[in-house]
Amino acid sequence: MSDSPQRSSSQARNIKLVVAYDGTRYHGWQRQADGVLTVQGCMEAAAGRILGHPVNIAGAGRTDAGVHATGQVANLHTSNLSIPTLNFRRALNSALPADIAAVSAEEAPPAFHASGSAVAKTYRYRICRRPLKSVMQASHVYHFWPELDAGRMAAAGARLLGEHDFRGFAFAAERRKNSVRTITGCQVSEPDEELHVAVTGDGFLYKMVRNIVGTLIEIGRGRWRPDRIDEILQSRDRGLAGPTAPASGLCLVHVEYPPW
């Protein structure tokens, strides 16, 4: 490695972090040019100060600007960490801004990669239906007042399950060749005066969850029938899907990995 006595005295370690953040202030997870505030950029800077060397922190999901996380997963490699992971997590939380937190830190096997090893991700979308908008939640929900039929939305969501080509739900200019993904869960629930859509899948195209939610809203308010989902999947035509739901309602809540 190098002639640094600290590095040579400790082994290379792969640290898995579960990360929560309020995405409101950030231009998304992914590091960008200098001067653009991103969650990855802030975390790499904070970890770098603690570890004393440049750090690359890989994240499981590239959340967009304004999108939140309670269960983002990231990992970093270091040979410069001689303290227990709990102490590292505490140091990291002190060094991070108040709207980013490391919820947990543990040592992972050398081959673990937050993105490459993930088998499933779950996003939750919050629609707030309170008659008076909740100003303190403005950046964490989508306020939507017209009637929504949750049963109809759940029926539509069930039609997304399985392996499909989701190009019709992707960002129009998406250029990835492979747009086939497998959705294993799409639950609609109504806690308090909110309506939540939780979508689990092995991967998501750019803006796919927000386009799914925007489509479910059109179905829930009665403009389209649930089988519109089949048409969008079969035609792969983005023009048939609903508008992109606002970023504020979206949160990455869980990333699933195989047991070590």
Add this chain to the structure above:
Amino acid sequence: MSDSPQRSSSQARNIKLVVAYDGTRYHGWQRQADGVLTVQGCMEAAAGRILGHPVNIAGAGRTDAGVHATGQVANLHTSNLSIPTLNFRRALNSALPADIAAVSAEEAPPAFHASGSAVAKTYRYRICRRPLKSVMQASHVYHFWPELDAGRMAAAGARLLGEHDFRGFAFAAERRKNSVRTITGCQVSEPDEELHVAVTGDGFLYKMVRNIVGTLIEIGRGRWRPDRIDEILQSRDRGLAGPTAPASGLCLVHVEYPPW
């Protein structure tokens, strides 16, 4: 007034609004130069669009940048409102950004003035004590982990009650001649894993509540004794009080008026 048929067909009305906002994005309540985002500026613009004439909206409390409100009170005069106040409130909420809401609107007597008629205001300060910082609450609390003795803070707070010269708790450069105010309530409570300080008074000097809270924190953590409050009141020396607590924890929760 003018030859507008709308104006001449309706009487001048004085509308009292209770207003809630998340102050995070705003440079405080008070209107400033063009291009500076303020709550008052946003509200005057929204109301002006609805009423069709320039509107001056007076607020009870000049909350600072980053300070929130659930019970700010404001009033406006108009001769151009022929719809019920409930409909006006709904129109206003549609025109306002998601982080500002009119909670209620009602017609007040002609002489009512949100600031001049107020007899008491209550601010609540939220200190969050959860071991893991709550990222989604980052802009609504002050995360403070060292031990705090709530009983000691309450004992100190009781020493603020009554009429005093509060110059020692004011912003150092405060230039108002009259710094005598009456504090009628100072409650310390511990809901969930938070510690709240609620302060009620007939008026507050600039940064006075945040300086009181910063002082109570120093007392609560054991650095000073509760009778430090008496010293600060007697000396009127800002140098003896604690640091200004961050804006994020502060919220204007209630403004009291005499019955009409």
